[in-house]
Amino acid sequence: MAPFVPSKILVVGGTGTIGQYITASLLRAKPEFQQVVLFTSPGTAHTKAALLDKWRADGLSVIVGDLTSEVDVTAAYEGVDTVISAVGRGGLLVQLELLRLAEASPSVKWFLPSEYGTDIEHNTDKSPHERPHQLKLKVRNYIREHLKRVKVTYVVTGPYFDMWVYPMPDAEKAGGFVVEEKDAYVIGEGDGKVGFCTMWDVGKFVVATLQHPEESFGKALKVQSFVVTPNEVVAEYEKQTGSKWNVIETPLEDIRALEAKLWEEGNPRATGTTLRRIWAEGGTLYVQNDNELLALKPEDLESLEVGVKKALSGGYRADVF
Numbered sequence: 001m002a003p004f005v006p007s008k009i010l011v012v013g014g015t016g017t018i019g020q021y022i023t024a025s026l027l028r029a030k031p032e033f034q035q036v037v038l039f040t041s042p043g044t045a046h047t048k049a050a051l052l053d054k055w056r057a058d059g060l061s062v063i064v065g066d067l068t069s070e071v072d073v074t075a076a077y078e079g080v081d082t083v084i085s086a087v088g089r090g091g092l093l094v095q096l097e098l099l100r101l102a103e104a105s106p107s108v109k110w111f112l113p114s115e116y117g118t119d120i121e122h123n124t125d126k127s128p129h130e131r132p133h134q135l136k137l138k139v140r141n142y143i144r145e146h147l148k149r150v151k152v153t154y155v156v157t158g159p160y161f162d163m164w165v166y167p168m169p170d171a172e173k174a175g176g177f178v179v180e181e182k183d184a185y186v187i188g189e190g191d192g193k194v195g196f197c198t199m200w201d202v203g204k205f206v207v208a209t210l211q212h213p214e215e216s217f218g219k220a221l222k223v224q225s226f227v228v229t230p231n232e233v234v235a236e237y238e239k240q241t242g243s244k245w246n247v248i249e250t251p252l253e254d255i256r257a258l259e260a261k262l263w264e265e266g267n268p269r270a271t272g273t274t275l276r277r278i279w280a281e282g283g284t285l286y287v288q289n290d291n292e293l294l295a296l297k298p299e300d301l302e303s304l305e306v307g308v309k310k311a312l313s314g315g316y317r318a319d320v321f
């Protein structure tokens with residue numbers, strides 16, 4: 001049998017924070033794929049009309065519909081062989097039905113669920129109990145129990161460097177850089193390594209995954225742009241700004257206490273604080289990542305230097321697709 005080559009790709013959640021990088025990267029690589037289709041909601045089709053028009057000119061097909069409608073999703077799956085989901089946290093469980101319909105579809109062969117974060121099965125003692133992991137674990141469990149025919153790949157990126165550099169309001173201590181004040185918040189002594197991905201590299205890794213189906217089927221691919229300590233990031237900020245920064249260290253126990261308080265208050269920053277604590281504890285470190293399996297070398301990816309340069313010149317919020 002001829003090896004599987006993705007040809008008609010459907011993206012859901014492709015207008016979101018990370019989905020935009022994935023959609024834009026697929027369009028850049030489009031000559032490789034026969035068709036790239038975006039499924040989007042009527043609300044987003046309205047609010048992001050200019051972006052969708054630009055993407056249409058770049059070769060994107062757009063379907064407007066309701067992601068929770070069996071009729072709409074079944075119609076969108078017609079002729080599609082690969083589904084990429086980048087739905088937001090609020091939509092993670094919508095994927096159970098998307099997966100059920102993919103399994104029932106005559107054409108869908110491969111599904112990449114919305115992950116693009118920490119490896120939720122990094123270790124058996126801690127990861128399964130982390131609160132932000134619960135919905136993605138439910139999706140993985142559903143896949144184990146119900147998907148027999150459709151292949152699945154999880155693209156596990158660790159934290160987005162572009163976002164990690166911004167401190168979260170109410171939880172600044174959990175990490176980040178305030179350029180105006182030259183304040184750098186680090187957890188502990190800032191010397192624990194963290195594996196980062198930049199947001200454009202997430203798109204690159206998804207495209208590379210599609211270029212390596214056989215190597216990727218059934219795997220949680222751990223991909224990283226660079227692995228550095230927060231202190232190395234501080235040093236890069238100091239180099240690029242030509243000035244000394246104030247490093248504010250917060251012990252892990254204080255971050256755990258902050259985390260508990262935010263969860264108790266129902267503060268939306270709780271998720272981010274827990275994730276930052278997991279990353280600071282080494283939750284993104286592997287004996288080996290899967291960059292090589294996808295044939296991506298350091299020179300193909302963004303570096304710490306590039307990441308800081310972009311952060312200092314407006315950051316991801318200034319990105320244009």
Ligand SMILES: NC(=O)c1ccc[n+]([C@@H]2O[C@H](COP(=O)([O-])OP(=O)(O)OC[C@H]3O[C@@H](n4cnc5c(N)ncnc54)[C@H](OP(=O)(O)O)[C@@H]3O)[C@@H](O)[C@H]2O)c1
Binds near residue numbers: 017115159160
């Ligand atoms: N590693 C990190 O640092 C990091 C940071 C942020 C996010 N992530 C991960 O990246 C993935 C995507 O997150 P995101 O922040 O990019 O998503 P987002 O911007 O919140 O949402 C992405 C899109 O999902 C679609 N969607 C459909 N139903 C939805 C629902 N019920 N709730 C929310 N969105 C819905 C919407 O697109 P349409 O309107 O076009 O249908 C929306 O624009 C998630 O798995 C998240 O955990 C990782």
